[in-house]
Structure formats: C-alpha cells, structure tokens
Amino acid sequence: xxxxxxxxxxxxxxxxxxxxxxxxxxxxxxxxxxxxxxxxxxxxxxxxxxxxxxxxxxxxxxxxxxxxxxxxxxxxxxxxxxxxxxxxxxxxxxxxxxxxxxxxxxxxxxxxxxxxxxxxxxxxxxxxxxxxxxxxxxxxxxxxxxxxxxxxxxxxxxxxxxxxxxxxxxxx
Amino acid sequence: xxxxxxxxxxxxxxxxxxxxxxxxxxxxxxxxxxxxxxxxxxxxxxxxxxxxxxxxxxxxxxxxxxxxxxxxxxxxxxxxxxxxxxxxxxxxxxxxxxxxxxxxxxxxxxxxxxxxxxxxxxxxxxxxxxxxxxxxxxxxxxxxxxxxxxxxxxxxxxxxxxxxxxxxxxxxxxxxxxxxx
Numbered sequence: 001x002x003x004x005x006x007x008x009x010x011x012x013x014x015x016x017x018x019x020x021x022x023x024x025x026x027x028x029x030x031x032x033x034x035x036x037x038x039x040x041x042x043x044x045x046x047x048x049x050x051x052x053x054x055x056x057x058x059x060x061x062x063x064x065x066x067x068x069x070x071x072x073x074x075x076x077x078x079x080x081x082x083x084x085x086x087x088x089x090x091x092x093x094x095x096x097x098x099x100x101x102x103x104x105x106x107x108x109x110x111x112x113x114x115x116x117x118x119x120x121x122x123x124x125x126x127x128x129x130x131x132x133x134x135x136x137x138x139x140x141x142x143x144x145x146x147x148x149x150x151x152x153x154x155x156x157x158x159x160x161x162x163x164x165x166x167x168x169x170x171x172x
Numbered sequence: 173x174x175x176x177x178x179x180x181x182x183x184x185x186x187x188x189x190x191x192x193x194x195x196x197x198x199x200x201x202x203x204x205x206x207x208x209x210x211x212x213x214x215x216x217x218x219x220x221x222x223x224x225x226x227x228x229x230x231x232x233x234x235x236x237x238x239x240x241x242x243x244x245x246x247x248x249x250x251x252x253x254x255x256x257x258x259x260x261x262x263x264x265x266x267x268x269x270x271x272x273x274x275x276x277x278x279x280x281x282x283x284x285x286x287x288x289x290x291x292x293x294x295x296x297x298x299x300x301x302x303x304x305x306x307x308x309x310x311x312x313x314x315x316x317x318x319x320x321x322x323x324x325x326x327x328x329x330x331x332x333x334x335x336x337x338x339x340x341x342x343x344x345x346x347x348x349x350x351x352x353x
Contacts, residue, residue: 014231049269052276052286055189055262056196058232062263063270071267078263084231085255088240089248091225103347105217109308110320110346111339112220116304117324118335122197123297126290130194136291143295148302151210154202157292158191165288169280 001037001068003076009035010061010080017058027064042067056081135168174211178246178253185238185257190265193286196234198293199258200226201300207241209303216307218244224339235259308351316351 009030017023024047031038046067050060058081065077098104131137143157174180184206192199200223207214222240229236235255242254269276276282308317320342327333327341 017230045273046270048277049266049273051195052273053262053266053269054191054193055199055258055265056232056234058196058235059259059263059266062266066267066270074263074267074270078259081232081263082235082255082259084229085235085239086251087231088222088225088229088236089243089251091229092221092240092243095221095225102350105353106350107343107346108217108221109351110316110342110349111224112217112304113308113317113320113351114324114339114342115220115223116301117321117326118328118338119197119201119297119301119304120325121328123294123301124329126194126198126297127294130287130290130294136287136294139288139291140294140298143292144298144302145295147205147296147299151205153210154205154296155187155191157296158289161288161292162285163288165284165286165291166281168288169284 001035001073003069003072006065006068006073007076007080010065010077011083014058014061014080015084023058023061027061031064031068037068038064135164139164176211176213176245178249181242181246181250182253182257185242185254186261189234189238189258190261191289192293192296193289194293196232196237198296199234200237201293201297203237203241204300204303205296213245214241216304220304224343227335227339312352316349320345 010027013023013026013030016026024043028040028043032040032043043064046060046063049063050057053059059078061081062074062077065073065075065080067073069076095104127140131140139161143161146152146157147154188202188206189199192202204219208216208219219241222237222244225240226233226237235258238254238258239251243251246253305317305321308314323345324338324342327338328335
C-alpha cells in the first residue's frame with residue numbers, strides 16, 4: 001500500500017473519531033476487511049502497544065502504520081494522528097474574539113467547573129485499573145499530595161513512582 | 173517563574189507526553205500542573221477552554237489540546253512545536269514497542285515501572301481536578317462550583333452523558349446563571 005493512500009485512510013479514520021480509540025472500527029474496516037493489509041492480531045497488538053506506551057492512546061495508529069508498511073507506514077500513521085489536531089485553532093480564534101463579553105466569561109467559568117468534574121470521571125476507570133494494592137494507592141495519594149503541596153515538576157513524581165513500582169516488584 | 177520560549181515550550185510538551193503513561197488525560201492533567209499552577213504561562217480559564225474545545229475536535233483530544241494551548245501561548249509556531257513535541261517522541265516509542273512488544277510485556281521489571289507511573293497518573297489527574305476547582309471555592313462562588321462540577325460528575329458517571337454534551341450544558345448553565353468574577 002502506498003504512503004499517500006495509507007495516510008488518507010488513517011486520516012479519514014482519525015477525523016471521524018473524537019477520542020483515542022474510537023477510530024478503531026474504521027481502521028479495521030479499511031485495512032483489515034477492505035484492503036487486507038493488516039490482520040486482526042496485528043490490530044490488537046497495535047492497540048496494546050498504543051496503550052502501553054506513554055502519550056495518547058490515539059498513537060496506536062502509528063503502530064498500525066508500522067505493521068502495514070514499516071517505518072514509512074509509521075510516519076503516515078503519525079501524520080494522520082497529528083493532522084486533525086490543528087482544527088482546534090479556528091475554534092479558538094472564533095471564541096477568542098468574543099471572550100471578553102461577560103456572558104461568555106461566565107460560560108467559560110462554568111466549562112472550567114464542568115471540566116473538573118470530567119477529569120474526576122476520567123480518573124475513575126484509570127484508578128480501577130491502576131490501584132490494585134496498597135503500593136499503587138500509596139503512590140497515587142503521595143503524588144497528589146506532593147503536587148498540591150509543593151508545586152514541583154511532575155517529572156519527579158513520574159520518576160519516583162517508576163522506582164517505587166520497581167522496588168515493589170523487587171520486594172516481591 | 174520560567175520565561176516562555178519556543179524551545180522551553182517544546183521541551184516541556186515533549187517531556188510530559190513522553191513520560192506520562194495512561195493515555196492523554198494524565199498528560200493534560202500534568203500540563204495543568206506545569207503550565208497553570210507552576211509556570212503561570214496560561215490562566216485556568218484558557219486551559220479549560222482548550223480542554224473543552226479539544227473534546228469537540230476530531231482526532232486525538234490530547235494533541236488538539238496541545239495545539240490549542242501552544243497556539244494560545246506562541247501562535248502557529250507554538251502550535252506546530254507543541255504538537256510535534258507531544259507526538260513524535262511518543263510515536264517513536266510506540267513504533268519501537270510495536271517491534272518488541274512481546275519482549276516488553278514479558279519483562280516484569282518494565283511492567284512494574286509502568287504500573288508505578290500509572291498509579292502516579294491517578295494522583296496527577298486528582299491534582300488537575302483540584303487545581304481547576306480551587307479558585308472557585310470562595311464565598312461568592314462555592315455554590316456555582318459545587319453545583320456545576322457535581323452535576324458534571326453525576327451526568328457523565330451516572331448517566332453516561334458524553335463529555336461534549338456535559339461541557340455544552342455547562343456553557344449554557346454559565347450563560348443563564350452568571351458566575352461572578
């Protein structure tokens with residue numbers, strides 16, 4: 001499969017989705033069923049690789065591209081993941097021209113408060129997966145307190161939690 | 173406070189996206205801590221607008237969020253730098269992981285380190301929620317904060333309402349029920 005066609009198919013899938021893995025049905029339809037350049041097993045491995053790696057889950061598309069066409073395919077997947085992100089800018093430009101009006105300011109404050117609720121909602125499934133014992137719970141609570149109380153860089157939290165995870169595995 | 177520059181923005185986005193596990197949400201939460209609470213590059217309101225608009229932008233929410241916040245800070249060069257920093261290094265990790273996926277999954281030490289950072293991601297997301305709420309917990313606005321954030325939590329958790337609809341409903345609530353400065 002050539003680079004341009006792969007890029008266009010993957011961009012079509014990412015444009016039709018509104019979060020990381022919702023492009024999956026379209027990717028499967030195009031690449032597994034229609035063009036048959038990817039197997040279901042490879043698609044599952046791509047999703048797993050995307051979820052295991054750091055960064056957004058949507059980067060599984062890079063792994064899909066890699067399975068289809070090696071490094072050029074991975075580049076096509078990366079470009080397809082990046083392209084739709086810039087659509088936010090015209091929306092910000094439109095809103096920015098109206099942001100000083102009191103009703104718009106109030107609406108933005110309400111969205112901020114709703115976002116806080118949504119962040120809690122998205123934390124719950126992650127917490128269910130990640131907080132499986134005393135050590136992960138202690139890491140989560142320690143991270144929260146450290147960041148709220150000290151305002152230090154998150155990299156310290158990430159490094160310390162990885163070490164704590166390793167320490168826990170070593171003790172077991 | 174660290175001065176804003178294209179180079180510093182690139183480094184920060186790359187660092188956060190490349191070491192934060194658990195999907196885009198923990199990365200966005202970490203960005204609140206780094207850009208709003210620590211460096212004060214961005215106001216909480218602008219962060220929230222980008223968060224909300226990223227939800228209605230097709231594709232990967234976190235990359236749209238990076239494009240939006242970086243554009244707010246440094247225009248188009250910032251947006252391009254922010255998106256590349258948040259996607260290219262992490263994309264390379266995904267490609268490498270695709271090559272050696274079975275070996276990584278079978279390595280208990282690697283998976284233990286990932287499990288530790290996933291637990292930290294829960295704490296980081298809790299911090300972001302707290303930092304978004306905290307400015308509104310004063311005498312004039314605590315009721316708005318409790319009702320709107322509580323309703324958002326209830327609608328998304330109990331009634332499975334999609335985030336786009338929750339945020340749209342909140343915007344309407346803010347238009348009707350004015351939240352003071």
